[in-house]
Amino acid sequence: MLPETTPEDDGTTTPPTPDRRPPADRVTLKADLRATLPDASAAFVLTAAVFVFFWARMESGDSATVAVMPFMDDPRTYWMYLLSQAFGWSGLLWAWGTVMLGLLLSGPRPARLPVSRQVLERWHRTTSLTTMALMFAHALMFSAELVRYEAQVGWARRLWVGFADAFVPGWYDSGTGRIAIPLGQGALYLAIPLGLLFYVRHRIGANAWRRLHRFVIVVYVLSVWHTLLYGTNVWYGEWPRTVLWLLQLPVAVLLLLRLLRPARRAERLRAPARPGSGSLPGWVLRAAGRIAAAAVVIGLLAVVASGHDGGRDRPTDPPTSSPHAPETE
Numbered sequence: 001m002l003p004e005t006t007p008e009d010d011g012t013t014t015p016p017t018p019d020r021r022p023p024a025d026r027v028t029l030k031a032d033l034r035a036t037l038p039d040a041s042a043a044f045v046l047t048a049a050v051f052v053f054f055w056a057r058m059e060s061g062d063s064a065t066v067a068v069m070p071f072m073d074d075p076r077t078y079w080m081y082l083l084s085q086a087f088g089w090s091g092l093l094w095a096w097g098t099v100m101l102g103l104l105l106s107g108p109r110p111a112r113l114p115v116s117r118q119v120l121e122r123w124h125r126t127t128s129l130t131t132m133a134l135m136f137a138h139a140l141m142f143s144a145e146l147v148r149y150e151a152q153v154g155w156a157r158r159l160w161v162g163f164a165d166a167f168v169p170g171w172y173d174s175g176t177g178r179i180a181i182p183l184g185q186g187a188l189y190l191a192i193p194l195g196l197l198f199y200v201r202h203r204i205g206a207n208a209w210r211r212l213h214r215f216v217i218v219v220y221v222l223s224v225w226h227t228l229l230y231g232t233n234v235w236y237g238e239w240p241r242t243v244l245w246l247l248q249l250p251v252a253v254l255l256l257l258r259l260l261r262p263a264r265r266a267e268r269l270r271a272p273a274r275p276g277s278g279s280l281p282g283w284v285l286r287a288a289g290r291i292a293a294a295a296v297v298i299g300l301l302a303v304v305a306s307g308h309d310g311g312r313d314r315p316t317d318p319p320t321s322s323p324h325a326p327e328t329e
């Protein structure tokens with residue numbers, strides 16, 4: 001234990017020094033970053049595999065990206081774009097995994113789990129750190145591709161255009177990207193504080209942290225929306241788009257279960273007049289959340305069953321305009 005005051009040689013005393021060491025059981029960002037190594041490595045291996053797959057599809061003439069943007073028919077030139085797409089997919093898959101783990105931990109406790117709750121919690125934290133890194137790498141590679149592309153202007157302008165188009169909301173002003181890019185930026189910029197606040201929850205209070213952390217589902221919804229709107233590999237109404245929609249079903253079901261039977265008793269929805277049910281507007285809001293989650297499950301089932309998934313028909317002739325061709329194209 002530290003002494004309350006430190007006697008100085010001249011006889012004066014210094015104010016008490018607070019003990020800044022975290023308690024032994026507090027999870028720190030540093031420790032979690034170290035623990036992230038295995039799943040971050042797995043994510044990079046997957047990214048590499050997706051990159052090779054997209055490259056091979058371009059070489060074989062099967063690339064949906066090239067069908068949407070014929071000028072891209074050269075993986076050696078557009079490799080940074082392919083790498084950006086690959087990071088986008090690993091980012092989305094990791095976001096899916098970390099959201100599923102979070103919902104498993106906060107919803108009805110399964111009778112049997114293959115690993116302990118502590119292990120699940122650690123996986124949730126490490127996969128969420130990896131997700132942030134993958135999302136950032138995705139945007140960074142897109143930015144790098146724009147810098148490479150703008151070869152006809154000076155370096156300062158190239159760097160600025162690459163940075164602003166990828167990272168400044170509202171800057172990108174071409175086609176679908178005017179909506180889709182800010183959606184992706186919203187996801188990235190929300191993910192960072194909502195994910196990292198966990199490590200300062202002893203400062204902001206566990207309740208404040210819990211309330212804020214709930215909004216992480218918005219990050220996931222924005223990510224999926226961005227992908228469905230902008231991903232050229234899910235542009236057409238073919239199997240990759242169907243799989244992407246299908247993957248959302250377990251998330252929506254777990255979200256509904258988590259809202260109907262939350263692990264924390266205090267979050268259960270009691271009849272509005274009963275003690276502990278909170279204010280009436282609050283109760284209405286929470287009931288509406290449960291109804292919305294049920295509607296999402298039904299909506300997803302309808303999309304998958306009907307095939308009305310927003311996918312376009314693959315044209316027999318290449319399109320005259322592309323969704324996010326650089327301005328100078």
Ligand code: HEM
Pocket residue numbers: 065085086088089091092093095135138139142165166167181183184185186187188223224226227230231232233234324
């Ligand atoms: C600063 C933020 C972001 C920017 C600038 C950005 C940019 C882009 C661009 C330009 C595309 C089109 C690529 C194509 O031709 O298919 C795209 C697609 C995609 N993005 Fe993002 N994005 C951002 C955030 C995110 C986030 C947070 C996620 C979630 C993990 C994400 C996941 C994806 C996925 C999965 C695709 C589909 C790629 C494909 O079709 O192969 N993006 N993004």
